[in-house]
Amino acid sequence: MPVTIKDIANQLKISPSTVSRALNDHPNISDETKALVSAKAKEMKYQTNFIAAGLRTKKSNSIGILVPHITSSFFSTAIDGIQKVVSEHGYFTIICQSNENYHDEVDQLRSLLSCKVEGIILSISSDTKDYEHLETLTAYDTPFVFFDRAAPGFDMPTVEANDYEGGYQAVEHLVKRGRRRIAHLGGPKELGISQRRYQGYLAALKAYNYPINEDYVIFTNPEVSHEKEIEEMFKDKKNMPDALFTFSDELAVEAILKLKKMGLTVPREVSVVGFGDSNLCEIIEPNLTSVTHEPKIMGEAAAELLFKVIQKRHIPKHEKNLKFDSRVVIRDSSR
Known part of the structure; x- marks a missing residue:
C-alpha cells in the first residue's frame, strides 16, 4: 500500500x-x-498524489507535449530533457504525437486541454497549414511554447535549432572534403525547418561558387520511401552527385542503404551527411556524419521557458526566442 x-x-x-x-x-x-x-x-x-492535489488546488500539475513523432530520435531525446525539468518542478508530462497529420494534431491538442494541462510544448506537424486550433490556445490564455517547429504569425516563446547554419556547415564540410557535386535530399517543402536547411545548403554552394543543379534537389514526404528518387538521382554514374546532404538522419540511412544496393560505396564514391546526430549515426555502416544541435538541452530550455510563461514571469526579448547553434559531427560517411 x-x-x-x-x-x-x-x-x-x-x-x-x-x-x-x-x-x-x-x-x-x-x-x-x-x-x-x-x-x-x-x-x-x-x-504526492498529483490527482488529489490537483482537485484541491484546481491545478493538474501536468505539462502537455505534442510532437510529430515520439519514435524520432530527435524528439525522444528532447522529451528526455523536458521531463527532467518538469519533474524538478514537481509536475508530470502527458505526451502525444500527431504523426505529421493536421487532424491528429487538433485532436491531440483537444485531449491535452481536456486533461487541464497547465502548459503545452508544441512542435507542429508538416501537414499543418491552418492554425485556428492554436489561436484557441491564445484566446484562452493557455501557456505554450513552440519547440523546433513554430507556426508563423504567433508571438509566442520559441526554442529551435539554427537550421540555416546547420545546412550551411554541412555543405561547407563536404566542400572542404573535395566534393564538387553536392545533392540535397530535403524534408517537406512547406516545412519551415526544411526550408531553412535548404537555404543554408544554397548559401554554402553560392559562397564557394558552386553551380546550383535543380536535379540534385529532392523534397520528401517523411511518411513514404524514397528509394526511387535516390535511384534516379544516382543512376548516371558519370554525372551523379559525389555527396549528399539530407534533411534528417533517417533519410541519410535510407540513402546509404539504397546506394549500397546500387553498388556504390560510401564515402569513396558518395559522401553522406545527415541532420540530427541520432543514435542511427553509430548503427549504420559506415558511421554517419551528422549535424547536431543538442536536442536534450533544447528540451530542457523549452521546459524552463514554459514554466516562466506559466508563472507569468517577465521574459527578456533575447530569451523569448532561443536558437541553438549547430555543428557537424564528423564520422566515416564523409571522411
Whole structure:
C-alpha cells in the first residue's frame, strides 16, 4: 500500500492537516516542522498524489507535449530533457504525437486541454497549414511554447535549432572534403525547418561558387520511401552527385542503404551527411556524419521557458526566442 499523509501524521504524532500544509510549504507552518515532515516523508518514501492535489488546488500539475513523432530520435531525446525539468518542478508530462497529420494534431491538442494541462510544448506537424486550433490556445490564455517547429504569425516563446547554419556547415564540410557535386535530399517543402536547411545548403554552394543543379534537389514526404528518387538521382554514374546532404538522419540511412544496393560505396564514391546526430549515426555502416544541435538541452530550455510563461514571469526579448547553434559531427560517411 502506498504511504499516505495520515501514515506520516501517525508517525510524527501530529495532525494530517499539519502534514499536508507542511508538504505544501504553508506559511503558517514553522520551518522546523516542515523539515521534520519532509525528512519523514522521504524516509517513508511518500509520493504526492498529483490527482488529489490537483482537485484541491484546481491545478493538474501536468505539462502537455505534442510532437510529430515520439519514435524520432530527435524528439525522444528532447522529451528526455523536458521531463527532467518538469519533474524538478514537481509536475508530470502527458505526451502525444500527431504523426505529421493536421487532424491528429487538433485532436491531440483537444485531449491535452481536456486533461487541464497547465502548459503545452508544441512542435507542429508538416501537414499543418491552418492554425485556428492554436489561436484557441491564445484566446484562452493557455501557456505554450513552440519547440523546433513554430507556426508563423504567433508571438509566442520559441526554442529551435539554427537550421540555416546547420545546412550551411554541412555543405561547407563536404566542400572542404573535395566534393564538387553536392545533392540535397530535403524534408517537406512547406516545412519551415526544411526550408531553412535548404537555404543554408544554397548559401554554402553560392559562397564557394558552386553551380546550383535543380536535379540534385529532392523534397520528401517523411511518411513514404524514397528509394526511387535516390535511384534516379544516382543512376548516371558519370554525372551523379559525389555527396549528399539530407534533411534528417533517417533519410541519410535510407540513402546509404539504397546506394549500397546500387553498388556504390560510401564515402569513396558518395559522401553522406545527415541532420540530427541520432543514435542511427553509430548503427549504420559506415558511421554517419551528422549535424547536431543538442536536442536534450533544447528540451530542457523549452521546459524552463514554459514554466516562466506559466508563472507569468517577465521574459527578456533575447530569451523569448532561443536558437541553438549547430555543428557537424564528423564520422566515416564523409571522411
